[in-house]
Amino acid sequence: MHLSCVKTGANRLFDTISLWLLPAGLFFLLSALFLFPERSVQHKLYYALFSIPTLLALCLRPGEFKPLLREPLVQLFVLFAAIAIVSLGWSASDEGTSSLIKRPLHIFMLFAGMTLLVRHRLEALPPLLLASALVALFGTLPALVDFFQHPPTDQRLIGGGALDNPLLSSHLFGFFSIYWLVLCMTSRDLRVLAISGCALAVMGVLILATGSRTPLLAMTLAAIWLACLRRDGRAKLLLAGLVLAAVATVLLFGQMILERGSSLRFEIWRMALELISQRPLLGHGYGTPLTLDTSAGYTLSEPHNFALGVLYDVGLLGLLPWLGLLGYGLYSGWRNRANPLFVLASTLLMYGIAAGLTEGGGIMSRPKEHWFLLWIPLALLGALNIARRTGMLPQQVMQALAPEAARQLMANAHVIEEDGLGPKVLRLADGSFLKLFRRRRWLTSGSFNPYATRFANNSQQLVTLGFVAPRILGLYRLADDSTAVHYQPLPGHTLRQALEQAPSVEARQALTLRFGRYLAQLHEQGVYFRSLHLGNVLINEGELALIDVADMRILPSPLSLELRQRNLRHMQRYQQDRGWLFEAHVAQLLEGYADQASAPAVARLERHIQANRA
Template sequence: MQASFIKTGANRLFDSICLWVLPAGLFLLLSALFLFPDRSHLHKVYYALFSIPTLLALCVRPSEFRLLREPLVALFVVFAGLALISLGWSDSEDSVGSLIKPPLHTFMLFAGMTLLLRYRQEALQPVLLAGALVALLTTLPPLLDFLRHYTPEARLIGSGALDNPLLSSHVFGFFSIYWLVVCMSSKDPRVLALSGCALGLMCLVILATGSRTPLMAMTLAAIWLAVLRQDRRAALLLAALVVAAIVGLLAIPSLLERGSSYRFEIWQAALEQVAQQPWLGHGYDAHLAIDPGQGIVFREPHSFPIGTLYYVGVLGFLPWLGMLLVGIYSGWRYRGQPLFVLASTLLVYGIAAGLTEGGGILPRPKEHWFLLWIPLALIAALNIARRDGRLPTPAMQDLSPAHAGQLQANAVVIEQDGLGPKVLRLVDGSFLKLFRRRAWYTSGRFNPYAARFAHNSQQLATMGFVTPKIIGLYRFADASTAVHYQPLPGQTLRQAMEQSESPEQRQALTLRFGNYLARLHEQGVYFRSLHLGNVLVHEGGFALIDLADMRIMPSALSLNLRQRNLRHMQRYEQDRTWLFEENAAQLLQGYAEQASMKALARIQRSIGAPAGA
């Protein structure tokens, strides 16, 4: 009993972390610099709501360490390991204990992002949008104040903990890329208008910082995005870049001037020191002081690649470079997936910006995380989710009215409501399930129901359940979506019950269904629309219909969710009579074959069956 209690408590802790704590932690990681007055607050909220919860989740469920099989994560572990080994010859004044923490917190970013994508993937896009909106809305007052009191030498910094125009511009560029990707992918005119205005404002903010590095980085990222998409919008984006470059050079000729940053002198001096210990480097967090001859001492080489070479040498540079290459390759290979497009475009932006900024290889959470670590962690998590079958495959395909008409020609309506057809049987026997256009502010915009259907079908298949084969996912010109799939042969369990020739046949069906229901619950499947009309009798087993209305939890369902699941079935008089009155003993017997005694007792009380049933 005690072991069961501990296991249940561990499962509830793991579920809470993955479903609620990590999304909140990621949101604050993205927005804390704008919301709090000091970077220390960013560190605290990241540690409390992301890093430490991720560590707890890994301790509760050590099997999640299989994320180390992902090449990108393995390369990071090698890179961080070499950095820690280099402490043996580093002249850092900080203690070893304090220097071990940043690599661990960075690893927790990879692990936490993986858990989030694996178990609460639908929360990612709303969290990214919320972070982008916070960045936009909190930056508007400083921008208006800057424009109102503008002077030629002034540089916008931003709100909250942002205290440096260059570092601020990197974060602004991160969210500018987000809005650019939304502009390139949105089909809704209202969303397109909103994201276009947001992109324009963020670009204006970057110009107000007076920093040219993010402009160069954004240009390269936009080119990468156009190469990934290769459509009409991509051509328009490239044309817009050319026009913006011409207008910018005519309006601000100083954009081509070198400025007074001393970067060439800093790089030259840093490379001279790299040449002293090229293979092993000077050691993680080694002392670095560069005076370019102007009496100003710089503590960073102002370049991530040069910084990596300085601290960990060629030996450490190779896994660092490997992470970037794997990230870029993943973005190109899976360019059909919108999240891969976003993540790889952010990475290209970060790589380009990091060529002329930064240098600390493993910093605590700050602006530099937006350049490399957040995009890399997102790509690693996406790679793992894809291999686990947790990303919809195939990706959503846009259909023109002509192609949609060809697909649905001579189709038979299987299901419809007052607004029109819902399920069509096409001429080849496959099914097309239609999902109507949703309001732009609802979750259906971030996670279309057609994609949910495909996603749930793939996940159930990986868990050993029978599911229909997904053929395609489509988005129509009116923003409605559809999933195209090969239906499973069989009849619904309600039809099978109605056609049963004897009570014994119903008892046998109920016994098998009780076993199937327990399997669903034990593997964390919460099918909200559970009733006998949505369960298919297929080749001696069962399968589910209407897979969009489902959640798959990280652990076995809680007792409350199991009880709530049965309440839905009890609303149907015929189902209630067959399952919970005439054949309750068989239902409980089948359920007991898969579930614990505690879960069985709760189900027993839920259906009002006697203790000996």
């Protein structure tokens, strides 16, 4: 009993970390610099809500290391970090060794935590990104208004919160500008397009107000990359918009941009290359201070180029895996360009690579603005790769279905189910099914995770877990903004029908025994089907399967005793099911459940049944 309680407690803690702490930690990593006046708050929140919980989750479930360490992006980062740590042997760093080692460990936890979040709470990622982008937008608007009302002496916007440098602020504005740009390119909802376009315009003004040219170059290259990924009508409009934006920027802000000259970039790079040439193969060592004495009378500690920073610290030996990280990240985005999340992550990475051409230098740091340029996009790409490889990422991508194509698809279809608004399930001419999901309100959970997508993703994950599920043929968004899932239905009849038609009591007992075993398998695999009753369970060639799998959650661990009990209460609402399962054949239900479930779960099930029979 003691070991069972420990295991149950560990499962609940792992679920809490994966489902709640990590989303909160990622949100504050993305938005803390806008919300709090001190940047140290971002560090503390990241450590407390993301890095340390991720480490704890990996300790609780070491098996999560396996898919993580099979990902090439993670392997390349580990190699890069190992070279950097080894270089501490000849580094002249002023900081303690333990402090320098913690930094790559925290970045590794970013990769690992992002993987846990994407694998176990993927549906939380889109609203989380939107919330962070809105915080960045509305958190900076007061500073923008004040900038125009009371222009600073240097004519450069910094922003609010913990932002203290216009160039670093521009990196964050550019990061979220890319988010709004990708949303403009991928959304089909006109209202979302309008809001995204307005937000993109505001973020563009913020970037221009910082007086920084680096994000302008980076956004241009990222937009070209995005257009190459999409290759549709909007991509052509985007390229045309780039030309117009470039002309407008030169006309309106040309003097401000040109009068700042080269900002000594060429002189800085020349001095950095001279120092790199002293130790080109191994570098000067991770954390070695860099001092560049410019002709302007001040010194700099960064070469204003990420690649030069890598070369200075770890030489050509460390540059190779670092370039491999960037190259494989872009390749992942290109290979999976049909998926909007891959499009977003790889476009953010392209933005970061382009920004790193004229900015930065520290190869690994505590959480700060530079993380937005490389580590956050790379961690997201790695997590998406792992989710795709392990079957946690939907294989089907939603496609727009034109009215004429929809009419052809539904020609000669037979209505299986309908409501006051029209058909809900259609049997098409070829025997496949089309299930329609209407959008009733604008801003709901279905806006981020449509029910058609849930149906397809749940079917895919059920198969991954070893259950029988419908084969998905397509996902569609219709002209009226409703969604549909096209699937091959499973042949057979419901368990309720089978019990009604059973020739004897013994046959009903055998069916109840099988259902008890199947119910336990669902619960032990973390499958919580809210609408579970005997009319939603199908007998398919001797195997049991679920119908209408959109209304389902698949948790990382076996269901808690409370969720199991809630599942039972739903089934007890149906009088016929209640009579068969919880009265006439309760012994067979408990026997089948005990074949797969733990003793405490069986005991709780038995107590629940007895309490409801009393």
